[in-house]
Every structure is written in structure tokens, then in C-alpha cells.
Amino acid sequence: MRFRWPEGTVFQRRFLDVEQTHCDCCGRVLHVCGRRCHRICTLKGPLELCCRLAHCSDPACPTRPATRSPAAELALTLPGWLIGWDVFCFIGHRRFARHWSVPQVCGELADTYRIQLSEDAICLYLRRYQAMLAARHQDLDLLRLAYRGMAALWLSIDGLQPEKGHETLYAVRELNAGRVWFAQALLSSSADEVRRLLVRARQMAQTLGKPVRLWLSDKQDAFVTGIAREFPGVPHRYCANHFLRDLAKPTLELDSHAKVQMRKKVRGLRAVECAALRAQRPGAEAASPQGVAARQGGAASEAKATGTAGVGRAATAAVEESAGQVVLDYCSAVRGILNDDQGGPLHPPGLRMAEALAQVRESLSRVLALSRPGPAHGQLARLAGCVDQGLAVAEGPQAEVRAQVEALAAVAKALDGRTGGLPQRRARYLRLARQYQERGGEFYGRLARVMEGWRAGLFVAVRGKGGAAAPGDNLEMERWFRRPKGHERKIHGRRHAGVRMVQEGATLLLVLNAQECHPEPFTAQDLLPYRDAEEPADQLQAIARRKVMRKARSPKND
Numbered sequence: 159m160r161f162r163w164p165e166g167t168v169f170q171r172r173f174l175d176v177e178q179t180h181c182d183c184c185g186r187v188l189h190v191c192g193r194r195c196h197r198i199c200t201l202k203g204p205l206e207l208c209c210r211l212a213h214c215s216d217p218a219c220p221t222r223p224a225t226r227s228p229a230a231e232l233a234l235t236l237p238g239w240l241i242g243w244d245v246f247c248f249i250g251h252r253r254f255a256r257h258w259s260v261p262q263v264c265g266e267l268a269d270t271y272r273i274q275l276s277e278d279a280i281c282l283y284l285r286r287y288q289a290m291l292a293a294r295h296q297d298l299d300l301l302r303l304a305y306r307g308m309a310a311l312w313l314s315i316d317g318l319q320p321e322k323g324h325e326t327l328y329a330v331r332e333l334n335a336g337r338v339w340f341a342q343a344l345l346s347s348s349a350d351e352v353r354r355l356l357v358r359a360r361q362m363a364q365t366l367g368k369p370v371r372l373w374l375s376d377k378q379d380a381f382v383t384g385i386a387r388e389f390p391g392v393p394h395r396y397c398a399n400h401f402l403r404d405l406a407k408p409t410l411e412l413d414s415h416a417k418v419q420m421r422k423k424v425r426g427l428r429a430v431e432c433a434a435l436r437a438q439r440p441g442a443e444a445a446s447p448q449g450v451a452a453r454q455g456g457a458a459s460e461a462k463a464t465g466t467a468g469v470g471r472a473a474t475a476a477v478e479e480s481a482g483q484v485v486l487d488y489c490s491a492v493r494g495i496l497n498d499d500q501g502g503p504l505h506p507p508g509l510r511m512a513e514a515l516a517q518v519r520e521s522l523s524r525v526l527a528l529s530r531p532g533p534a535h536g537q538l539a540r541l542a543g544c545v546d547q548g549l550a551v552a553e554g555p556q557a558e559v560r561a562q563v564e565a566l567a568a569v570a571k572a573l574d575g576r577t578g579g580l581p582q583r584r585a586r587y588l589r590l591a592r593q594y595q596e597r598g599g600e601f602y603g604r605l606a607r608v609m610e611g612w613r614a615g616l617f618v619a620v621r622g623k624g625g626a627a628a629p630g631d632n633l634e635m636e637r638w639f640r641r642p643k644g645h646e647r648k649i650h651g652r653r654h655a656g657v658r659m660v661q662e663g664a665t666l667l668l669v670l671n672a673q674e675c676h677p678e679p680f681t682a683q684d685l686l687p688y689r690d691a692e693e694p695a696d697q698l699q700a701i702a703r704r705k706v707m708r709k710a711r712s713p714k715n716d
């Protein structure tokens with residue numbers, strides 16, 4: 159990387175000598191044999207390091223050909239670098255703790271510190287930073303330190319696939335310390351590939367010398383068989399949240415269908431909204447000065463200035479205007495409800511929407527009973543009609559959804575640790591499964607089958623201290639996965655997280671986790687021991703594969 163320092167750059171000079179005075183081979187004095195100038199950017203300004211190099215004074219000494227450099231140089235920068243450690247750590251912290259984009263880092267260095275680095279150069283340093291910090295986060299000595307006071311390990315595994323047809327990034331995370339142990343992108347999620355990850359987790363647990371008391375996963379076959387094989391006797395809990403989602407699949411489909419129908423009918427409100435806007439526009443122009451003043455509570459002063467006739471006109475205009483505004487506000491409220499897509503297996507979005515619409519409808523009825531007939535009254539009545547139609551069309555299917563949700567809620571209650579001890583809840587679960595089985599039919603028959611399939615992993619006891627508090631779902635891990643996604647989104651400003659995350663994930667996940675465990679910037683002392691760290695081979699392979707894939711897609715290839 160060639161770099162041209164701007165004309166007239168003023169360097170602060172620092173002379174560094176080899177710290178050692180005598181040869182450690184023959185004990186003779188070391189002589190200065192040359193010097194090297196290393197110019198770097200630091201946050202405090204340009205710095206010129208004048209390093210005096212030394213070698214043994216005895217020409218016969220075997221160490222004579224080797225020149226020694228001052229160790230102090232390494233505490234300030236690395237050979238070949240244009241920047242000091244302070245800038246290096248600054249860039250890394252801004253990127254991985256603050257999620258800045260490269261142009262943002264580049265601009266900040268130029269504006270605040272007068273450091274002119276190209277975006278390419280910053281990218282190169284960031285890759286080094288990522289490799290170094292990932293190596294540090296996996297350092298077994300530091301890991302032992304972090305687990306010093308912990309009695310047992312709770313491990314969880316999950317995969318993250320931002321795009322269909324691409325690799326999946328698997329990560330193993332320990333829940334007691336909240337640490338990502340490692341991550342790896344796998345092309346296929348076959349049992350053999352996944353087992354390699356589990357073997358690695360077992361080796362790490364053995365190195366730490368701590369017992370694994372719990373495994374958490376979402377019950378993929380490869381996880382179930384692999385964990386049973388590599389961790390015999392270790393309880394394996396299936397994520398309760400995944401279970402409920404699996405259980406509720408047909409219910410949510412039914413709910414979604416009803417929701418779409420309902421929304422279609424209620425969409426008629428657009429006509430009401432347009433009419434209200436049309437009515438408001440010309441009126442607002444005519445009455446605007448008085449109308450606005452009256453609304454702002456200036457009616458009293460208005461009365462003195464313009465006389466009673468003016469007040470009367472202003473007040474009528476204000477009433478009409480505010481009636482129009484009420485219609486628009488109701489329309490906005492309904493629109494907000496239609497755009498809300500939140501909910502879960504126990505609160506399906508369609509049911510939530512219907513409940514919210516029913517509330518608005520009730521409020522509309524009260525307003526309609528009070529208000530006098532007029533244009534606004536007519537519009538509100540039409541709006542109420544739209545809501546009624548929507549609710550009516552969904553009524554039948556939603557009654558069924560409601561009944562199904564009740565059956566699901568009974569199962570969810572059996573999973574909830576607050577509703578009783580494990581054996582009791584297990585008995586209740588089995589009873590429910592039997593009931594659903596006997597009841598039969600498409601929905602309840604499937605319910606019983608899914609419950610049977612998940613039974614083995616939902617009620618496993620965790621021994622040891624704090625076992626009762628062990629999580630019943632893998633939500634913590636899934637929530638953690640939002641971090642790499644959020645990181646990418648903040649940097650690229652796009653909603654979609656992209657495949658880069660999977661390809662660089664092996665180190666990216668570790669770095670994000672490291673920065674989370676260590677919120678303040680890292681320093682030269684922290685990273686110097688890992689200066690030779692390289693990106694792991696599988697990550698380099700994944701990046702190479704991506705290049706080939708892109709080339710194959712591009713129309714320019716020959």
C-alpha cells in the first residue's frame with residue numbers, strides 16, 4: 159500500500175532504542191547497526207518513529223546476522239502499518255461496537271483527526287482487526303478466566319440462513335456466560351457436518367473442565383441425533399417457542415387467510431378518507447386564518463378584534479373542520495390497525511386485528527349516537543359500515559381460530575414453569591395429547607402427533623445449581639442472532655442482512671460478541687498477542703466460493 163504524506167506534514171519524532179543492552183547468546187554488548195524510520199498516523203497527529211537497530215558486537219556470535227528492533231515499536235504500531243494501534247482500535251470499535259459504515263469511519267478520521275485513509279485501506283485494517291479479535295475471543299486461557307466461577311455449561315446451537323439456497327451459519331453459544339464459542343458456515347446441514355460442530359463443542363467443554371448440564375436447540379434431526387451421540391446423558395431441551403410455532407402452523411394459516419379477507423373489506427375506508435379530505439380542503443382555505451386561531455384558543459381576543467359576527471363564522475368553520483378531522487383520525491386509526499402484523503401462536507395477528515377493529519367500532523357507535531346528522535356523520539357511518547363488513551366476513555373462520563388457540567393455550571400452559579412442577583406439567587401435557595388424540599379430526603389429530611414428536615425434549619430436568627432457572631426455549635440465541643443482522647443493516651442501511659454475514663460469520667459473530675463482553679475499545683496490549691491471527695480456512699473458502707458464484711452470475715464472464 160503506497161501512501162504519500164501531504165507536503166509539509168509535521169511529524170512528532172520519537173527515538174526508540176533496543177531495550178536489551180547485552181546479547182543473550184554470548185553476553186557481549188549490543189551495538190547499533192542501523193536505523194529505520196516508520197511514519198504513522200496516530201489520533202494525536204503524525205508520528206515518526208526513529209528506531210535504532212542493534213546486533214551483537216562479536217562478529218563470531220551466531221546471533222550476529224539477526225538485527226534486533228526496539229520492542230516499544232510494536233506497542234505503537236506493527237511493521238508495514240500506516241497507522242498506530244490507537245487508530246486501529248478506534249476503527250475496529252467504531253465498526254463493531256457502534257456499527258459504523260466504512261465511509262462513516264473514513265469521514266470521521268478525516269474530519270476530527272485529519273487522517274486521510276482510503277476506504278480500501280480501512281477495509282484491510284478492519285479485516286485484520288476482525289481476525290485478531292476473533293482469535294482473542296477464542297483464546298482458551300481467556301475463556302478459562304471467563305468461566306472461572308461457573309459450575310456448569312448450558313449450550314445452545316442454532317443456524318442462521320439469511321437467504322434460501324445459501325450456506326447456513328451455525329453458532330454454538332454458551333448461555334451462562336452469554337458467550338459465542340464458535341460459528342461456522344456449512345454448505346449442507348447433514349448430520350455429519352453438524353456432528354463436527356458438536357465434537358468441537360465437546361472438546362472445548364473438556365478443555366474448560368466444566369460439565370455440560372443442558373443443550374438447547376430447535377429439534378432439527380441433525381441436532382437431536384448428534385447431541386445424543388456426542389453428549390450421552392446430557393439433557394437436551396427443545397425450544398418451547400419453536401414447538402408452539404410448529405403446533406400452531408395450521409391455526410396461523412387459517413388466521414392469516416381470514417385476516418386477508420377482512421382487510422380487503424375494510425380497505426373501503428379509502429373512499430371515506432378521500433371524501434373527508436375533499437370536504438376539508440376548500441373549507442379550510444376560506445376559514446383558515448380565523449379557523450386556525452379559534453382552534454388555538456384565541457377565540458377571546460378574536461371577539462374583541464372582529465366583533466361577534468366574526469366569532470360566529472370562525473366557530474362554525476372550526477366545528478366543521480374539526481368534524482372532518484375526527485373522520486380522518488378514525489381513518490388513520492383503522493389504517494394503523496390494518497398495517498399491524500404482530501402476534502404469535504397464542505395471539506394470532508388476525509384475531510388481534512379483529513379485536514382492535516371491534517374496539518374502534520364501539521367507539522364509532524358512541525360518536526354516531528352523539529353527533530348530529532351532517533357530512534361528517536355520514537362519513538363516520540360509512541366507515542362503521544366498512545368495519546362491520548370486514549368483521550362479518552371473518553367471523554366464521556375466526557371463531558374456529560379462537561377455538562384452536564384455546565387448545566394451543568392449554569398446551570402452552572403445560573410448558574410454563576410457573577404453573578407447576580415438571581412431573582405435574584408433564585402429566586398434564588400427556589393427558590392433553592391423549593384427549594386431542596381421542597377427539598381426532600384434522601386439526602386435533604395433527605396436534606396430538608406434533609405433541610408426541612416433541613415430547614422427549616420439552617420436559618427434561620436440569621440438574622445442579624440454578625437448574626430450575628435453565629431456559630425452556632432458544633429465544634435468547636435467536637434474539638442474539640439479531641445482532642449480526644442489525645450490524646449489517648446499520649452499516650448498509652438496507653433491511654436485508656445479506657449473505658456476507660454468513661460468509662464472514664465465523665469471525666464476525668465472535669467479534670460482535672467480544673465487543674459486547676468488552677464495551678470499551680480494545681488496546682494494543684489486548685490485541686498484540688494475536689497480531690499474526692489469520693481468518694479461518696473455512697471462512698476464506700466461503701469468501702472464495704462467493705466470488706465464483708458472483709462471477710458465474712455476471713453477464714460479463716467469458
Ligand SMILES: [Zn+2]
Pocket residue numbers: 181182183184185186214215216219220221222
Ligand atoms: Zn552475541
